[in-house]
Amino acid sequence: MTSHNGGRSSEPPPPQAALYDDLVGVRERAVMLQTVLQGSPVGDAGELMQGMMTRLSSAFSRLGANGGGVVAASGAGSAAATASGAGRRPGGRRTRAGAAAGPVRRSSGSRRRSKSPFIKTETVTTPEDGQSWRKYGQKFIHKSTNPRSYYRCTHKHDQGCKATKQVQKSESNPSEFVISYFGEHTCKDPSTLHLEGAAAPPDHCANLIDFSSINNGTAATASTSAFPHSMLFPGISYSSLPAQGLPAFCEKLTQAAADQVAAEEGQRMAATVPLTVGSAPAEYWPAPGEVDAVDAGISSFPSSPSSLGFTGSFGSFGDDDLFGFDS
DNA sequence: CCTATTTGACCCTA
DNA sequence: TAGGGTCAAATAGG
Known part of the structure; x- marks a missing residue:
C-alpha cells in the first residue's frame, strides 16, 4: 500500500487534539501502573485502576470525533493469537529491494498511524476477541521484555476499516495480554452481526x-x-x-x-x-x-x-x- | 497460487 | 535523536 499523506502536517494541532494527546499520555501511564499493580495484595487497586481506565475511556468518548468510537467487550473468537511471534517459522526477508543500492524513499508518505482514536485497553487471558485481525508488525518496546504485536483489521484494504489493536504480554503476568484498541470497525464482518x-x-x-x-x-x-x-x-x-x-x-x-x-x-x-x-x-x-x-x-x-x-x-x-x- | 506472518527499513512524533 | 508505528519484501504454509 502506498501512502499519500503528503508529509508531516505543518498546521498546529487543535486544542482538542492536544487534550486528546494528553489523555493518551495519562492512559498509557495508567496502563503501566495497572500492570505494576497486578498481583498486588491491595485488593482495591484493581478496582481503582478499572475506574481510572473507564473514566479515561469516557473522556475519550466525550471528545467526539477524536475520541469517540466503539468499545467491544472481549469474547471468544478466532483472531490470530501470535502476540509473541508464535506460529509460523521466521520468514522475514533478507534486505529490502533497493536498500543495498540505496534507500528507496517513498514520497513523504507517512508510515505512522494517523492517530486513530483510542478506544480502550483491556487485560485478558487470550488475545483473541472474535474480530478479524491481521498482524502487520511486531516490536520490542523500550525496556519491555515482551514484544508488542500490531494488528489491523483484515478488511483495511477491501473496506477501508481503520481499526487496529496492539497486543502485548503483561509484564507482571505473562499469562495475560494487554490489548489496546484504536479506531472503530467500519467493516461489515460477518462475525459482527x-x-x-x-x-x-x-x-x-x-x-x-x-x-x-x-x-x-x-x-x-x-x-x-x-x-x-x-x-x-x-x-x-x-x-x-x-x-x-x-x-x-x-x-x-x-x-x-x-x-x-x-x-x-x-x-x-x-x-x-x-x-x-x-x-x-x-x-x-x-x-x-x-x-x-x-x-x-x-x-x-x-x-x-x-x-x-x-x-x-x-x-x-x-x-x-x-x-x-x-x- | 494465494494468504498470513515475519522482520528490517522507513519515517513520524516527542 | 530515541522511541514507536507502519510498510512491504521475503517467506512459509495451505
Missing part, C-alpha cells in the same frame, strides 16, 4: 439491522451471539421492528440501555455503541423533525430510504450526556 435470510448489508455498515427480509414477509432474526455484552439490550425484539417503526424502536432501545446502565449501578460504560439501520421500508423512516422526539441521538439520516440509513452511536454513559450520540 449477521441476519439470517437477509440481504447483505451495505459495505460500510459495521453493525447492521437489515429490514430487507421484512419486506419479503419473513421475520428478521439478528444473530447477536457475536455482540459484546454492552451492545445487547434485553427486552429488545428485533423481529418486532416493523410493527413498531423506527422511532418507537429507538425509544425502546434507549430505555433498554438506560435500564442496563441502572442495573450496572453507575458503572460507567465507556462504550460507544454504533447503531446503523439500513434498508428500512420508507414508512419506517422518521421525518427529520422526529429526531429530537426520539431522543436517541440519531446523528444523521439518509436523503432517502434507499440509501444506507441513519447512523449514530451511544456516547459515554456518563452523568450528563446519557445516550448522547456522536457520528
Whole structure:
C-alpha cells in the first residue's frame, strides 16, 4: 500500500487534539501502573485502576470525533493469537529491494498511524476477541521484555476499516495480554452481526439491522451471539421492528440501555455503541423533525430510504450526556 | 497460487 | 535523536 499523506502536517494541532494527546499520555501511564499493580495484595487497586481506565475511556468518548468510537467487550473468537511471534517459522526477508543500492524513499508518505482514536485497553487471558485481525508488525518496546504485536483489521484494504489493536504480554503476568484498541470497525464482518435470510448489508455498515427480509414477509432474526455484552439490550425484539417503526424502536432501545446502565449501578460504560439501520421500508423512516422526539441521538439520516440509513452511536454513559450520540 | 506472518527499513512524533 | 508505528519484501504454509 502506498501512502499519500503528503508529509508531516505543518498546521498546529487543535486544542482538542492536544487534550486528546494528553489523555493518551495519562492512559498509557495508567496502563503501566495497572500492570505494576497486578498481583498486588491491595485488593482495591484493581478496582481503582478499572475506574481510572473507564473514566479515561469516557473522556475519550466525550471528545467526539477524536475520541469517540466503539468499545467491544472481549469474547471468544478466532483472531490470530501470535502476540509473541508464535506460529509460523521466521520468514522475514533478507534486505529490502533497493536498500543495498540505496534507500528507496517513498514520497513523504507517512508510515505512522494517523492517530486513530483510542478506544480502550483491556487485560485478558487470550488475545483473541472474535474480530478479524491481521498482524502487520511486531516490536520490542523500550525496556519491555515482551514484544508488542500490531494488528489491523483484515478488511483495511477491501473496506477501508481503520481499526487496529496492539497486543502485548503483561509484564507482571505473562499469562495475560494487554490489548489496546484504536479506531472503530467500519467493516461489515460477518462475525459482527449477521441476519439470517437477509440481504447483505451495505459495505460500510459495521453493525447492521437489515429490514430487507421484512419486506419479503419473513421475520428478521439478528444473530447477536457475536455482540459484546454492552451492545445487547434485553427486552429488545428485533423481529418486532416493523410493527413498531423506527422511532418507537429507538425509544425502546434507549430505555433498554438506560435500564442496563441502572442495573450496572453507575458503572460507567465507556462504550460507544454504533447503531446503523439500513434498508428500512420508507414508512419506517422518521421525518427529520422526529429526531429530537426520539431522543436517541440519531446523528444523521439518509436523503432517502434507499440509501444506507441513519447512523449514530451511544456516547459515554456518563452523568450528563446519557445516550448522547456522536457520528 | 494465494494468504498470513515475519522482520528490517522507513519515517513520524516527542 | 530515541522511541514507536507502519510498510512491504521475503517467506512459509495451505
